[in-house]
Amino acid sequence: MNLFDLEPLFRSLDALPAADGAAGGYPGFAARFREVLDVIAREQPDWAERARSYRDLDRPRLEQLRAAIQGGGLEGPDDPLLEFALLQTLRRYHRAPDAPPLDEGPDDATCPTCGSEADVAYLDEKGFRYAVCRLCDRRWPVPRVRCLYCGEEEAKKLEYYPYEEGYRLYRCKSCGRTLPAVDLREAGRLDLPRLRAAAVEMQFLYEAGAVEE
Numbered sequence: 001m002n003l004f005d006l007e008p009l010f011r012s013l014d015a016l017p018a019a020d021g022a023a024g025g026y027p028g029f030a031a032r033f034r035e036v037l038d039v040i041a042r043e044q045p046d047w048a049e050r051a052r053s054y055r056d057l058d059r060p061r062l063e064q065l066r067a068a069i070q071g072g073g074l075e076g077p078d079d080p081l082l083e084f085a086l087l088q089t090l091r092r093y094h095r096a097p098d099a100p101p102l103d104e105g106p107d108d109a110t111c112p113t114c115g116s117e118a119d120v121a122y123l124d125e126k127g128f129r130y131a132v133c134r135l136c137d138r139r140w141p142v143p144r145v146r147c148l149y150c151g152e153e154e155a156k157k158l159e160y161y162p163y164e165e166g167y168r169l170y171r172c173k174s175c176g177r178t179l180p181a182v183d184l185r186e187a188g189r190l191d192l193p194r195l196r197a198a199a200v201e202m203q204f205l206y207e208a209g210a211v212e213e
Contacts, residue, residue, distance in 0.1 A: 006200055009043040010193035019092040026093055030062055033089045040085060050081050066090065070116070087134065094136040097192065101130055105140025109148035109179075113138040118148060120195050121170075121181040129181070137192065147172035148179060161206055167195070169202040178203060 016039065019032050034055050041048035057065075068076035069086050077083045094114055102112065109118040111133035119134035121142070129144045146153050152174040160170045166186030170179045180199030184190060 006044075007194055007197040009040065010197050012039050012043050013088050013091075014095075014097070014193050016092060018095065019089075021093045026066065026090075029066065029089065030057075030059055032092055033057075033062065033085065036085050036088045036092075040081070047081060050079070051085065054082055054085065091135055091137075097137045099138060101139040101141070103141070105131075105142070107143055107146060107148075108151065111136065111138050112140055118179070120192070120199055121148075121179055122190055122195070123181065123183040123185065125184055127185065132192065147175060147177065149177040150175035161202070163198065163202050163205075167198050167202065169199075169206055171206070178206065 013036065016032075016035060019026075019028060021027070037051045037055055041051040044051075064075070065077050065082070065086055066089075069083065069090060077086065094116075105112045109131060110116075111118065111131075114133060114136045116133050116135035118131035120132050121129055122132065122139075123129050123144075127144075129142050130139045131142045131148060132139050142148055143153075145155055145158060147158060150172060152158060152172050154174075157173040158170065159173065160168045160181075162168045166183035168181055168183070170181055171177070180195065180202050182190070182195050182198070
């Protein structure tokens with residue numbers, strides 16, 4: 001799992017102090033955003049120039065982009081790196097990695113806590129599948145044979161591509177969406193920074209045609 005060596009980046013981002021919200025707002029967002037950019041520049045030197053170029057975004061534009069990331073219907077960032085940095089900044093206000101999994105939740109990718117979308121999933125020690133919110137890390141049980149994005153339940157339309165050590169990429173043939181996941185019966189404990197780093201590689205390999213069903 002060293003194609004891009006992104007695991008140190010995800011670990012460093014998760015190690016940043018949580019940010020306190022106020023009445024649902026995001027005080028100090030610009031400063032927290034710059035801290036995220038600095039981590040990206042340090043951990044990924046090839047991205048440093050692009051990351052630093054966003055340090056001087058003015059507050060109105062930052063607020064617009066933040067709202068777009070959260071589904072506000074506004075024009076979002078056209079650079080995946082900028083979108084990634086904004087999401088990682090928002091995570092500092094929402095994440096609760098130590099919260100236990102919910103006993104129940106929706107059968108789709110919509111987080112029951114913050115309304116954001118699941119970006120990864122895992123199978124627990126008993127083989128039950130849980131979705132993980134990309135913003136707050138909330139975990140909730142979901143059906144194993146179901147696309148969390150479009151609701152497809154026909155098994156022959158739900159495929160997966162194995163990676164290594166229990167990591168795999170699920171894909172729905174109906175909507176084309178993919179969902180990276182890990183089977184804890186093979187990989188051991190849930191390690192979200194590692195899973196999210198692997199997710200980038202799995203998606204890249206899939207799009208490059210370098211994985212087999």
